[in-house]
Amino acid sequence: MSCRAGIALAALFAFACNRQPVRPQTGRIAILRFENLGQDAATDWMGRAFSEILTTELSGAPGIHAIPASRMHNFQQALGVRPISAPGISSERTLALAAGANRIGYGEYSVRKGRLEARLSIEDPQAGVMSQVVSATAGANDVIAAASGLARQIAPRLAPYGTRDTRALEPWVSALESNDAAAASRNLEEAIAADPDFGPPYRMLAERKAQTQDRDGARSVLEAALARGDRISEADRAHIQFDIANLDSDSAGRQRALLALVRLDPHDAIAWRGLAEAAMARREYRPAVEAYQKSLEVEPEDANAWNQLGYAASYAGDLNAAVSALRRYQALRPADANPLDSLGDAYLLAGRFREAGDFYLQAARKDPGFPHSAELFKAAMARLMSGDVAGADALSKQYAEAREAAHDPLVEAYQAEWSWISGRRHAGYDRLSAFARGAEKGELREAASRSYGELAIWSLMLGDRAAADEMARKSASLAGPGPAATAAVARFLAQEPGPAAEWARRAEQLFANSPASPLRDLALAYALLVSKEFQPASAVLKRIYDRGGTASDEAGYLLAWSLLETGRPKEAAPLLRWNPIPPLTGPGAMLSFYFPRVYYLRGLEAEKEGKADDARTNYRLFLQLSGPDAMIWGEEKRARAGL
Structure with missing residues (x-):
């Protein structure tokens, strides 16, 4: 798939106070x-009808991006909610600026002597002047004609509005502004009955039904719209096909609909972002970069899109482009710590650990939680990845001391996890055991459950299945009524060894209430890896990796492990390209499944490819970070043999 669909560069509006069409000079009008x-x-x-009609019709004008009201109102939560039916000049101007508008249209109308009179004033907010004023008249009830008359004076070519029937338009607008879901649904049904070829009410009615879990009803509404064929506009049909694909979780259908939308409207920033997100999910990073760039040509003030572009460029291997995008993100959010965190991630992915650590430290200082900011843990991990264990320990100690000063009761568990992940496994094990015993009673009971679950997993890694069983039982006995993923996984892994088919049966049984949950597949993958059943593990991990989502990055490293152990180094190599971004949640129970193993895997892949120097470099780092306490897989011995 290519996201190189053409998009006209927006020119600036040269507004003049006359009734002649003017050459568009900018694309972002609200x-x-x-x-x-x-x-x-x-x-x-x-x-509201004037706003909706003008926005829709201007969306078809070359060089103009008319910002939908729905896009503006996405900013309500951050900027404060005002009644949607209030005049735009009082309720929507701030929202328009937040959405990136550089022209804002304010309108007024009245019915006098049987005629509808309307006037639209267009402001250049940067210059603080009204650049154009246009007016139109129509029959008393003909808001569509009046709005179209205004639109024609702004742009020479327009997209036709979806209905010419006021009997459909009025209930549609009422539904848009209603806070009563039942009343809105009745309005939408009335609009569809008045004009069955008017597309937007179908979409909103289907959305209402989906929100009440009536998926069949939502599908029926959307299919009824598509049955109207080309009597509904091509753009509306593409939106409807997108909605159906979402109902069906049909990624290919979503892709087709999004491509149709950007072909029909190259200024559709939402569709471009959808294409970018889909490409990221497929790990097609160059197309993702291009789609985010198209989106940002339309909405250059979209801070989140700049952030996502930074990550897409990082994974595409273009650090300079990533840093440039993230600097734009930082300029839009100068008070936030996250742009600095993202810059740290970009440098870490590229193997520039010193710069990564510096940005994490800057983010920590800007974090409202400073000095006990988890960014310090990320800085410590960046230092650890460089092989500077002493420097990493110093940063981790700084983080722990800040948490102690804030009376964080879980800091002892963090220090134990740090000892384990930095190569002092027995010391970490003993420290976490002491914490768990002391936390069994009182408010830290669930923390004790998590710690015992983690100890069960560590016991398995060290080859002590009896201790694993004991720790898993303690974890289960202390687990609270809420989510207890660590306890569940620990109890699952601590069962007696068995063949791959038996582990699969156990996973289906234990996680029967959540068959589609990634936790079930992850637990099964861990069990197969602990059992050294690498071939079946690779199939499970490939499924998790292809599914995407939060578990897929971890699954990528584990998949590379299983591929290397089954003689597929070329398939494993791309999965090992990037350094693992440290989780802000801290080390946790599962990080040690792939860290510092990732360096052993890189060494093994390099060795299989005949790159002896690269292999030795990675083996040395692995042995340095793994420490003296070997785990059951014997990788430390194999790494030493490769030096």
């Missing part, structure tokens, strides 16, 4: 809700 200056409150609904 038409706010019009204000009713008349005496008849029954026409208040027209205020």
Whole structure:
């Protein structure tokens, strides 16, 4: 798939106070809700109708990106909620600026002597001046004609609005502004009945049904819309096909719909972001970069998109582009710690550990939680990955001392995990055991459960299945009513050894209430790896990796492990390219399944490919970080043999 669909560069609007079409000079215009200056409150609904019609029609104009009201109202939570039916000048201007508008349209209308009179003033907010004023008149109830008359004075080519029937338009607008779900659904059904070829009400009605778990009803509504064929606009049909694909979790269908949307409207930033996110999920990073860039051409103030572009560029191997994108993100969010954290991640992925650690430390200082910021743990991990154990220990100690000063009751568990992950396994094991025993009663009972679960997993890694069984039982006995993933996985792994088929049966039995949960597959994969059943483990891990989501990065390293152990180094190599980004949650129970093993795996892959120097470099780092306490797989012995 290529995301290189063409997109016209937005030119600036050269607004003039006349009624002639003007050459567009900018692409980002927000038409706010019009204000009713008349005496008849029954026409208040027209205020939103003007905004909707103008926005839709201007979306078809070359060089113009008309920002939908829905996009603006995405910023309500951050900026404060005002009634959606309030005039736009009081309720939507701030939202428009947050959405990246550099032209804002304020409108007013009234019905006088049987005529609907409307005026639209367009502001250049940066210059603080009204650049253009246009007006139009139509029959008293013909808001569609009046709005189209305004639109034609702004741009020479427009997209037709989806209906010309006021009997469909009024209930549609009422549904948009209703806070009553049942009333909104009735309005939508009324709009569809009045004009069955009007696409948007179908989509909103289907969304309402999906929100109430009526998936069949939602599908029926959307299929009824598609049955209208080309009487519904091509753009609306593409949106409807996208909604159906979402209902079906059909990634290929979503892709087709998104490509259709950007072909029809190259200024559809939401569709470009959808394409970028889909490409990221497939790990097609160059197309993801291109799609995020297209999105940002339309909405250059979208801070999150700059952040995601930074990660896409990092994974595409372009550190300079990643840093450039993340600097733009930082400029848009100068008070936030996250841009600095993202810069740290970019440098860490590229193997620039010193710079990564510096950015994590900067993020820690900007973090509201400083000095006990988890960014210090990430800085310590970056130092550890460079082989500087003493420097890593110093940063980890700084983090632990800050947590102690804040009276964090879990800091002892963190220090035990740090000892384990930095190569002092028996010391870490003993320290976590002491913490768990002391935490069994009182408010830290669930922390004790997690710690015993972690100790069970560590026991298995050290080859002590009896201790693993004991620790897993303690973990289960202390687990609270909430989620207890560590306890469940520990109890699962501590069972008697068996063949791969038996482990699969056990996983289905233990996780019967969540058959689609990634936890079930991960637990099965861990069990197969502990049993050294690498061939069946590779099939399970491939499934997790291909599924994407939060577990897929970890699964990638474990998949590489299973591939190398089954003689497939070329398949493993791409999975080992990137350094693992340290989790802000701390070391946790499962990090030691792939860290510092990743360096052993890189050494093994290099050795199989005849790259002796690379193999020795990675083996040395692995042995340094693994420490003297070998685990059951015998990798320390194999690494020493490769030096």
